[in-house]
Amino acid sequence: MKIMNKRKATIVAALAAAGALLLSACGGESTATDTASAPATAASGEFPTSGSGVVNLYNWTDYIDPALLEKFEAETGIEVILDTFDSNETLLAKLQSGATGYDIIMPSDYMVEQMIGLGMLQEVDVASFPNGKYIAPEFMDVYFDPGRKFTGPYMYGTTGIACNTKLEPECENIKSWKDLFTGNYPKVNALKDQVEIVSAALRATGVPASDLCTTDTAKYVAAEEMLAGFKPDVIDNDGGNERMITGQVNIRTSWNGDTHRMKMENPDIIFIYPSEGLNFWSDHMAIPVGAPNLDNAKIFINWLMDPANMAAASNFSGYNNAITGTAELMNDELKNDPGVIVPEEYKALLSPIPNCGEEARELYTQVFTTWLDSQ
């Protein structure tokens, strides 16, 4: 189960859910004790470290080690039911269309802010959790969740370009987003992510990182023109690693952690930091309003913020994380990967993934849809 893509995961999750239904139908008793005992522990001021029943995790595809979830199950007695999504917008669309039953979701920074604004997340004061003390100081007072009232940090990373140097001899000539968008390369896989694609196109047309949420439509017209000739073979977020590793595609707009995992399987693959700059993003564990297993969700977030567990999560996912004390527990391959631990010379290229207001978001959607529907 090295590479589990969304649909397979959905099937597995569906099976698990069906199984859970059967179980809960037989053992309603355990759920009852769970809800009864939880307030007691909360009242005594002790944070529960174990429970019963299930926690429904809605995560990015292939983003958490199944073995780590098994460890969680063994240590806490709570069964994890995993379902996956492939983009922040998909996550938002799913929740807004009335999907319930998720206890933990994993939105990126800008989406956390949107969701808090829409009243979709529960304020559980994550900073006060026992393992809240491990949250790295620079990730404590973040703009999207000052003081960590709603979310616990998971992974962070950047979005650049992965290239297979053996199958695509032009790799070294791809130095910028513009090179990629206008180079007419064969066998390209682009992320199906409107913020990533449109912000990269804006950067490619010379918009500075500080102005990526501009509402100047002329800039978006230019971005649209920049993307007009960009016709990837695949526009999909799921299964991209597999496609790169097996050589089905040679170039991919790619998250650095995924690229790290590709490199482990296929050393011909490199990660390119485009010269116009890259988005720096972070993903966070949040509890949606109406989560059926609130206590289990809290236990899960707290458990994963333990440095040992978070390091294991990093070792699987290939990303760095925002928990202190995990650096020394990480694999050497991860620690020494210039695609994961950003080298000094590239640090200036990183800027936070744009968190735009409604007007700019609408423009992003329009440019992205125009591009996608013109394929």
Next chain:
Amino acid sequence: MTAVTTTPKKQAQRGRPGQSSPKLAYLPIIFLAFAIGVPLLIIVVYSFLEKPSQGTGVKWVFTLENYKALFIQEKLDGTTALDTRYIKVLWTSFYYSLLTTVVTLVLSIPVAMWIATRDARKRNLLVALVTLPFWISILIRTYGMRQIVADEGPIGKFLGIFNIEWSILYSPPATILGLIYVFLPFMILPIYASAERFDFRLAEAAYDLGAKRMTVVRRIILPSIRPGVISGIALVFIPALGSFLQSDMLGGGKTNMVANVIANNFGQARNWPFGSALAVLLIVLTLLFVLIMQGAAQRRGDKVELV
């Protein structure tokens, strides 16, 4: 020990043999009416509403903008222009479906005829084999297809021996191949059903009376299996028009069939009203196609009703 048999008396109580109470049909009819009618109504209503500022869902304000947006694009610089993107997507879907229908038809007729001319025991086995793909989820089969048609898959490796380049995955040919593969049984089965009833002595008689091979096929066999062919065309063409999975998984997730565009509007793009308008357009076009088929069939005096 006595065998359990239904006495004539009991049958009399239930009405004539072979007839059942119409009450038994009420539940499925109500179920179907709900499961088809209600979502259809929602889609039609949504297609005339505005998109709320936060995306997902609808704002209860009447508008015709969604239908306008199917053909006219309001550009970012404020100008408007004829938008051919969705017409192209519809045309692509139509073209893929047509190609799928023609290819499956050409492949199915000989197969169905061949099965129909076997003896009864073999026939059952062969029909079971045709339905074999249904035992496995379409998702799994499409994954399998992806491995098979991949550049480095078995076909690619085999052709590589002769230095023939093979690269169709994530391009239209892979989508069409996937469609043909999935829909082939839906063409074979109805044609077989017609062919099985065909009295092959008629073909022999035609031969005996001096008809050439092609004449027998054209004048005797094809007219006899025409109802099956028409059912097959309907069973293949219409679902193919709305297929999503093949272009998503084999075509590279680009929006090259109309269902992918609709799905994207209900997902990432979060524009339900526009997705609804596109869905309504697809339904109308499908209905038109069905009516044309039916009209054509009726003109020839076939007993075929699709609506």
